[in-house]
Amino acid sequence: MDNMEDNIKCVTCTAPVNIAVIKYWGKRDEELVLPVNSSVSVTLDQAQLRAKTTVMASPSFPNDRMWLNGKEQSMDSKRIQNLLNEIKQWRKEKHNGDTCTDGLLMWKVHICSENNFPTAAGLASSAAGYACLAYSLAKLYNVEGDLSAIARRGSGSACRSMYGGFVEWDMGSQEDGSDSVSRQIASENHWPELRVLLLVVSDQQKSMGSTEGMQATLKTSQLMDRRIQCVPESVEKIKEAILKKDFKTFAEITMKDSNQFHAVCLDSCPPIFYLTDVSKQIIQLVHAFNSSCGITKVAYTFDAGPNACLYLLEEDVGRVLSLICHFFPPDKDDLNTFVQGLQTPSISPLKVLLWT
Amino acid sequence: MDNMEDNIKCVTCTAPVNIAVIKYWGKRDEELVLPVNSSVSVTLDQAQLRAKTTVMASPSFPNDRMWLNGKEQSMDSKRIQNLLNEIKQWRKEKHNGDTCTDGLLMWKVHICSENNFPTAAGLASSAAGYACLAYSLAKLYNVEGDLSAIARRGSGSACRSMYGGFVEWDMGSQEDGSDSVSRQIASENHWPELRVLLLVVSDQQKSMGSTEGMQATLKTSQLMDRRIQCVPESVEKIKEAILKKDFKTFAEITMKDSNQFHAVCLDSCPPIFYLTDVSKQIIQLVHAFNSSCGITKVAYTFDAGPNACLYLLEEDVGRVLSLICHFFPPDKDDLNTFVQGLQTPSISPLKVLLWT
Incomplete structure (x- = not known):
């Protein structure tokens, strides 16, 4: 315009x-x-x-x-x-x-x-x-x-x-x-079955901004240089997984990288914490779900904050939403806004935002 | 006998x-x-x-x-x-x-x-x-x-x-x-002013035993080999700090090593979490206190669980206990057992175990 x-x-x-x-x-x-x-x-x-x-x-x-x-x-x-x-x-x-x-x-x-x-x-x-x-x-x-x-x-x-x-x-x-x-x-048409669930754990401002946090990690984490050495291989492997639509590899690298990022934050001095107890419960729920399925069906990733982003395939959205709803039931006044985004399979409501 | x-x-x-x-x-x-x-x-x-x-x-x-x-x-x-x-x-x-x-x-x-x-x-x-x-x-x-x-x-x-x-x-x-x-x-007579506060965050059994956790970290953490490379220098420096009764260096290495240990746990797959939100609050309180003093007066360390162990000098025990009591007030039925151990300066009671 x-x-x-x-x-x-x-x-x-x-x-x-x-x-x-x-x-x-x-x-x-x-x-x-x-x-x-x-x-x-x-x-x-x-x-x-x-x-x-x-x-x-x-x-x-x-x-x-x-x-x-x-x-x-x-x-x-x-x-x-x-x-x-x-x-x-x-x-x-x-x-x-x-x-x-x-x-x-x-x-x-x-x-x-x-x-x-x-x-x-x-x-x-x-x-x-x-x-x-x-x-x-x-x-x-x-x-x-x-x-x-x-x-x-x-x-x-x-x-x-x-x-x-x-x-x-x-x-x-x-x-x-x-x-x-x-x-x-x-392109956006390459993997149409891929879905994202954003789980809003907290709407609070993060305790430490990214710019400041990055500087602290680079300056003080002894483990950070190893992370920097590890990333190129992860990048190549996840690009290959994306091109092949290999969900298992995509998911496993995604989770590992998220954890490694939060590990170098924790290794900073003073330590930087973005994950809360609820974030950890989501992580443990995802691993338990994948383990019960016998195959990696869901991946989590967390940016510089406690909110979870889950990657999964369209066919599993219903089951995963039900699971989240069971373990993280919505407050009464959130019932109508608990799930937002694309139309989802009929389940109990929960505070989840859903996108392609 | x-x-x-x-x-x-x-x-x-x-x-x-x-x-x-x-x-x-x-x-x-x-x-x-x-x-x-x-x-x-x-x-x-x-x-x-x-x-x-x-x-x-x-x-x-x-x-x-x-x-x-x-x-x-x-x-x-x-x-x-x-x-x-x-x-x-x-x-x-x-x-x-x-x-x-x-x-x-x-x-x-x-x-x-x-x-x-x-x-x-x-x-x-x-x-x-x-x-x-x-x-x-x-x-x-x-x-x-x-x-x-x-x-x-x-x-x-x-x-x-x-x-x-x-x-x-x-x-x-x-x-x-x-x-x-x-x-x-x-020997135990070398540094008589050193005190330990054990803060019992949870009396629950830990989610993952040490033996199993160690195996998982060694097998899956990409950052672990860097930690192994870093430890010898930390050992030499902390031994020197102990011999010199250099509290600042002793405290800083202690905190850094604790955080690095929990960082490699988090970098394991699936990630291992021992620190809870309360553990983190204690960590943040210690850094805030040290920062407000303009000098490192207290060090925390956490084993494979959420309970904090604080090292400090005898002269600071009263102030630190008061601070903990303010931010972590005891439940009513814990009032009499909140502080145990050596006789402490007169403060409000809190669930702290105190030893040399």
Whole structure:
């Protein structure tokens, strides 16, 4: 959508959420947001979860301003500034280099972003938000290129939200970060039976932000360098499992990587805890279920917070939802919102969000 | 105590509990109980915590039998059998080798062991128990030698309960385990200001026993080999800190090693969890307290369970107990038993066991 009447240029875009199966944890360059290891994620369907961003530029705006879910935010954030400066730089280079004094570049911008899911649900929304902002600004300034490198400047994992389906963020090796970009492993149509259940354990803000946590782990965990050595093999194996639609291998690597990520957090000093007793109960339930099935049917993964993301195949959604409902019965006032998302098999209600 | 009238030979001994500051986790030989790394512990005063074992041998006993805190236990345990066979072997070798047909060796034994603290408190009692058994049997059979090698056959960490004060269990390098023995780093009189607070978080049995857990970690954790590489340096540094009575270094290595041990448990597949939300709250409280003091005044360590062991200096016991009491107030019916152990500064009561 493009609108250039009355000296206002306006663009609106949406972007999806992604959930990592090989986690990004640790930057080798804070400023350029370059990671210490490659990561892999699954992009969720925008019908259930997405960020929507409108960017406007006008000569009549006295300042840059930004609203997130209707609430004004500071534009002083280094991440926002880096992202905005980087994309303006692209426009300058596209035109006359640093001498470019293009009107649009002088105009101030207004950014409005909102999510179609409760922010309070504690679901990582920054990846979708920054991906969306990068995409919208690229349209606004009419520049082209690998936008994952722009999104990355806002939030590392945002670069993986630039594609649907299964996505790898290659850590790259260049000092300037030019090869630290994402690419699609397989499209959203590749594995239509795959489903995701997001179990909202807590809607509290996390105790320690990712940026701070990553720095602490890199600086203090003695085990972290071993993790960094282990990741490349996990990345190759899970990419192969995705291409082959080998659920068992996909699930086992996913769980192992999640646990390893939380292990290096615990090995940090002071230790960083994201999993709670309820998170652990979910982990134990998944292992018990897989064990009773005699085959790995469900995988869990946890980001920097207590909420579980379960991967499973469509045919098992009913059984797993029933199980979760049995062990984690909803509060009375949650009955109607306990399950959200795609239509699910008829079961007792539970606080589960369901997406492709 | 020795008693040899009426054809009954009877010996009673006591042995102390020890709490590791560098953890033992993983065996390189299951049968001989040889560890993958050396470990270091502090032996607690027997006035507060000890095991007491009476062993009797008589030609009138038809079978070997054993009672633990008044309840009969099976003697089929491989650990008990290994320990008993090993010490009988020592007696044989002391006399005429394998041809020895000494009457005492033919007699059946009765073993009665009890702890002076509630078994339900979830405090590791097997170390004290097996140390005591090894010592009592050595007296019974009148053999001499490094008894830590005998105690080790019952439970690895038992070998560290053979000495008071600060003890190292050297992993050794011999295949037959002959050099995998414990030795005293410093005596119980070396650091009289050091105190221990044991915080009983749960008196439940642990979900996964140590033997099984160690095997799982060695087999499945990718981070474990890095831990094994890191331990020797930690052992050397903490021994130096103990000898210098350098509390800060002692405390920091203790906390780091505890967290690293729980990190490799979490990195196992399926993951092993011993810390609960309450354990984590204690960890966070200790870091917050140290941070507010501007110096490391308290160290925590957690064995294969949720109960915390805090090391601190005598001068800080009052403040720390008050803090614990504030954040973890006792239930009404626990008021009288909330604090046990040495006399403590006057504070509100809380469920804390206090020892030298």
